[in-house]
Amino acid sequence: MTDSNQTEENANASEALPISQRPASNAPGHWVLARVGKRVLRPGGLELTLQMLSNARLTGARVVEFAPGLGRTATEILAARPASYTGIEKDPVAAKQVAELVGARGTVVNADAAETGLDAGSADVVVGEAMLTMQGEKAKRAIISEAVRLLAPGGRYAIHELAVQPDNIDEELHTRIRQDLARAIHVNARPLTCEQWAELLEECGLVVETIQTAPMALLDFSRNVRDEGFVQTLRIIRNVLSDRELRARVLGMRRTFRTYQDSMCGVTIVARKPLEGNTNDAQ
DSSP states (O other), rough: OOHHHHHHHHHHHHHHHHTTTTTTSSSHHHHHHHHHTTTOTTTTTTHHHEEEEEEEETTTEEEEEEEOOTHHHHHHHHTOSEEEEEOOSSSSHHHHHHHHHHHGGEEEEBBBTTTTOOTTTTTEEEEEEEEESSSSSHHHHHHHHHHHHHHEEEEEEEEEEEEEETTOOOOOHHHHHHHHHHHEEEEEOOOOEEEHHHHHHTTTTOEEEEEEEEEOOTHHHHHHHHHOOHHHHHHHHHHHOHHHHHHHHHHHHHHHHHHHHGGGGEEEEEEOOOOTTTOOOOO
């Protein structure tokens, strides 16, 4: 296959993706990676997501997922046999794709995670991955507050986000990471330390149950083999190499991730909404 044919194949494959008409040079990084075939787009990888879902105790639960994207985590949630599944996806193209994936096993609503329109107390578990990182402090709190509103007392909020480390990271380094990430992924990412993520959830009225971390190795070969499989990883490499614009974006992101690999990690936290009237719920 010639380079021109391969480029055309890549373009056709990405037409159904959100913001597919935007040039790769200025599209958000996660959708650029989706164009080359990546489906696991979480900073700590699939294994960390699966650990988080296990900690969230999904079986028999009413589950709401914020920003399911292409539905990779939705597949894992449904495999755990929840009582119900509702996806809240702001992008209409992604919402349609996840709805097709979920089918009769759940519902997908085209809405904002900060204002879902769902009933208060209607969820036992709320899941959100790689979305709070992309928000400013006010928006972070708005989304978390909506999760708290949706949860029944005793319900769990499970997040998988990008963190900077250590907890006492130099503020100048923290600022430089934010700035370089924004330039690389074309999203104004604002990762927090693990301690700051936990404090934010607690300030919004939740009780932290578990915190787990994994290296931020989103574009490392070995991580991609574990997350995507060997054959799909080879397809991703082929797609990157065959399209100059995509190649420039992906390699730029990879350089930034590697520059700060010791100062970033993926973090998952499962936090519980206290039982009503129990101000000392800290078990």
